[in-house]
Amino acid sequence: MHLSTSRLLSGNDVIEHGISTPALYENLIEKLLSPANLDNAWKRVKANKGSAGIDEMTIDDFPTFANANWEHIKTQIAQGTYLPSPVLRVNIPKPDGGTRKLGIPTVLDRFIQQAIHQVLNPLFDPHFSPYSDGFRPNCNAAQAVTHLQTGIKSGRKIAIDIDLSKFFDQVNHDLLMHKLGLKIKDKVLMKLIGRYLRARIVEHGKRVKPTQGVPQGGPLSLSPLLSNIMLDELDKTLVKRGHHFARYADDFTILVKTKRAGERVLTSISLFIKQILKLVVNEKKSRVGAVKETKFLGFGFKYGRIKIHDNSLQRFKYRVRELTNRNWGIAMSKQISRLNRYLRGWGNYFLIANGYQLCVDLDQWIRRRIRMCFWRQWRKPRSKVKNLVKRGVPLALAISCGATRKGVWRSAKTKGINLALSNEYLANAGLVSLRDIWIKIHHG
Numbered sequence: 001m002h003l004s005t006s007r008l009l010s011g012n013d014v015i016e017h018g019i020s021t022p023a024l025y026e027n028l029i030e031k032l033l034s035p036a037n038l039d040n041a042w043k044r045v046k047a048n049k050g051s052a053g054i055d056e057m058t059i060d061d062f063p064t065f066a067n068a069n070w071e072h073i074k075t076q077i078a079q080g081t082y083l084p085s086p087v088l089r090v091n092i093p094k095p096d097g098g099t100r101k102l103g104i105p106t107v108l109d110r111f112i113q114q115a116i117h118q119v120l121n122p123l124f125d126p127h128f129s130p131y132s133d134g135f136r137p138n139c140n141a142a143q144a145v146t147h148l149q150t151g152i153k154s155g156r157k158i159a160i161d162i163d164l165s166k167f168f169d170q171v172n173h174d175l176l177m178h179k180l181g182l183k184i185k186d187k188v189l190m191k192l193i194g195r196y197l198r199a200r201i202v203e204h205g206k207r208v209k210p211t212q213g214v215p216q217g218g219p220l221s222l223s224p225l226l227s228n229i230m231l232d233e234l235d236k237t238l239v240k241r242g243h244h245f246a247r248y249a250d251d252f253t254i255l256v257k258t259k260r261a262g263e264r265v266l267t268s269i270s271l272f273i274k275q276i277l278k279l280v281v282n283e284k285k286s287r288v289g290a291v292k293e294t295k296f297l298g299f300g301f302k303y304g305r306i307k308i309h310d311n312s313l314q315r316f317k318y319r320v321r322e323l324t325n326r327n328w329g330i331a332m333s334k335q336i337s338r339l340n341r342y343l344r345g346w347g348n349y350f351l352i353a354n355g356y357q358l359c360v361d362l363d364q365w366i367r368r369r370i371r372m373c374f375w376r377q378w379r380k381p382r383s384k385v386k387n388l389v390k391r392g393v394p395l396a397l398a399i400s401c402g403a404t405r406k407g408v409w410r411s412a413k414t415k416g417i418n419l420a421l422s423n424e425y426l427a428n429a430g431l432v433s434l435r436d437i438w439i440k441i442h443h444g
C-alpha cells in the first residue's frame with residue numbers, strides 16, 4: 001500500500017516565512033507524516049497482523065479504507081484535531097492464574113501509534129540505561145538474564161525482587177507527559193499522545209475514560225516505549241546508588257551481598273517508586289532472599305548458573321500436553337507442525353539456560369507423546385498392525401503390539417512402536433529437537 005502525503009512546512013519554509021528556527025525536537029509531526037516513516041509503519045503493522053479493533057476493520061480491509069480517507073486523517077493529525085477510536089479491552093488468562101487486561105486498538109490507530117513510535121524511539125532510546133533490556137532495539141531477555149548472572153558470579157548472593165502492582169494500569173498520566181515534554185516540544189504531537197493515553201476503553205459494551213495507565217495490547221502500541229520512559233528514572237537512580245540490577249519492562253531484580261543490605265534497599269527503592277514515580281508496589285510479592293530462590297523472566301539461578309525455573313518447566317509440559325492431546329483428530333503432520341512452532345519459540349527463549357541433559361530428557365518425553373498420538377489415531381488393532389508392518393516391524397511383533405490391552409501411554413514405550421516410530425523416523429517427519437536447539441545456542 002502506498003500512502004500519499006501532502007507536503008508540510010520544512011525548515012527552509014520556516015525561515016522563508018520569517019518564523020523563528022524551531023528548537024530541538026520541534027516539528028516532529030512533519031517527520032511522523034513523512035512518506036518514508038508512514039510506509040515503514042504500515043509494513044510493521046501489516047507484518048504483525050493482529051485482531052480487529054472496535055470498528056471490526058481487519059488488516060486486509062485497511063488499504064482500501066486508507067486510500068479513500070488518509071488525506072483527511074493526515075490533515076486532522078497535522079492540525080491537532082484527530083481523535084483516536086476507543087480501545088477494545090479483552091481479558092487474557094495469565095499462566096499463574098488471574099487475568100491480564102489487554103487493549104486492542106483499531107488498525108488505523110495501530111498504524112498511527114507505530115508511526116509515532118518510530119519518531120520517538122530515536123530520541124529516547126540512546127539515553128536509556130544499558131541495564132534496561134525490554135522492548136528495545138538489539139536487546140532481549142537473554143541479555144537481561146545474563147547480566148544478572150554476571151552480578152551473581154561477582155559475589156552478590158542476595159536478590160531483591162520488587163513487584164510493581166499492575167504497572168501498566170497505574171502509570172500516572174501527568175508525570176508521564178511531563179517526562180515526554182522534557183524532550184518533545186511539538187505541542188501537536190504531545191496532544192496526540194495525550195489523547196491516546198486518554199482514549200476510551202470499551203469493555204463488556206461499556207465505555208470508560210481512563211484517568212491513569214497506558215493501554216497494554218497491540219504489539220505495536222506505544223505502551224512498551226512509554227513504560228521505558230517512565231522507568232528510566234528508576235534505572236538511573238539504581239546506577240547512581242551503585243546497585244547491580246537487570247530490568248526487562250516492569251520486571252526487575254537488584255543484587256546485593258548481604259540480607260541486611262537487601263532489606264535496606266527494598267525499603268528505600270520501594271519508597272522511591274511510590275513517592276517519585278507514583279506507582280504501586282505489591283509488598284506481598286516483593287521479597288529479599290537468596291539468589292537461588294529468585295525468579296526472573298521465567299529463569300532461576302543455581303551455583304551461578306542459569307536454569308529454567310520449575311514453574312516455567314511445568315507450564316511448558318502443560319502446553320505440550322495440550323498440543324499432543326490424544327483425542328485430537330487432526331493429521332499428525334499438522335499436529336507436529338503446531339507443536340514445532342511452540343518448541344522453536346520456547347527453545348530459542350529458554351535454552352540459554354544450562355541444561356543439556358534436561359533437553360535430552362524432554363525430547364524423549366515429547367517423542368513418547370507423539371508416538372502415543374500415532375497409536376491413538378491408528379485406533380483398531382488391524383490398522384495398528386498394518387501401520388507397524390508398513391514401518392518395518394516384524395509381523396509377529398506387530399500382532400503382539402496391536403493386540404495389547406495396554407493404554408496408549410504405556411504402549412508408546414513398547415518395542416514395536418519405538419521400532420516403527422523411531423527417533424530417526426520422527427526427525428524425518430520434521431519433529432524439532434530441543435537438544436539440537438540447545439547445541440546451536442551454546443556451540444553455534
